[in-house]
Amino acid sequence: MSDEYETTSTAENDALRATYQFGVQEPIPPHLDDAVLRKARADVRKDRGFSGFSAWRRPAAFIATVGLSLAIVIEVGDLAIFEQDPLSRPDPQQDFATKAAESPARIRQIGEIANQRALGENIDIKQLIIPTGGDGVCNDAQISTPESWLACILRLRADGLSEEASAEMGKLLLAYPGFTAAE
């Protein structure tokens, strides 16, 4: 079956269309044309404005990313150098001596010994190393001999002062290296 609407050029339909076109003559109001064309221009301008903004925004974002990355890399590099420097690491063996040296009382004592040396007095070297007096937990009488010092240490342990006992033991071993047998 033929379809008279399949194409737009059958004679009947062409005649109807021609009549329709002949009769219809409504002109489009000019203000509509102006409004539509103005909108078309404005939208394109808006797009261009946006793309202009994008044009500098992308490089700016790239530069900012690179800058931040560099800053992070430099920071991390500094940390790595610090970690790799063996001199900057605290030495556990020197910790005790450092702490002892930092003690104000010890500094005072060293000053006194230096004065006595200057006066020609004979100073026991142990006095430079072993903290004495009120600075340590064990008093001078207790640290006068290794046995009494050890007795003081054992008493500290018995009293539950294990940290102080360990510290005193460290001092004892430093002052009397041969006392390990007694231990």
Place this chain on the structure above:
Amino acid sequence: MAVARNPPLDPGYGLLSRADQVAYPPPMKDALRDSALMLRYRDGDVDAFRVLYERHNDSLYRYLLRLCKHRDIAEDLYQEAWSKIIKSRQRYRPTAKFTTFLYRVAHNCFIDHIRRNKRHTNEISIDPDDSPSTTDEPLQVTERLIARERLNRALAKLPQEQRDVVLLFLEAGLNLDEIASVTDVNRETAKSRLRYATAKLKAALATDIHHE
């Protein structure tokens, strides 16, 4: 310049003896295709849009005017339709004829308008355009005014769906498949509506001729 788009034909209604004065532009055979113009506009060429717009502005306006039968509403819908076309340019893909795309947008604007305003009146509110071209002879002007009144009456009598398809057929020059696509119905439904509409239109015009 007013030149006939189709070859002069005499349908028997006695109105086309001077078909060379039909106010329709000639086809732009050598010009860029609509879809190419739309793509150029998408890329920022406003002049391309102007050419595209001037190809379709009159027929789209008349389509909406005849469809909704109210000049103010037609103008609003017309602007709305073009606004949607403008906004959708970035998403535009030339998969179908631009005309189909354009009239589908306009048709949807009209359907949305009906849904928004359930009480869509059927009264004709198209002010007669009594400002004929200065070059027209008085007899021609009279003939055109008579023809337009006949057409207004005949179209107004059609149900909305039939008026829609016949306007897409006569005004936009769409074929059956394109009409079905624009109105979102199947081909047979579109064909049925178009057949009823054209039959009524022909009958009404012929009847009017006999009455005058």
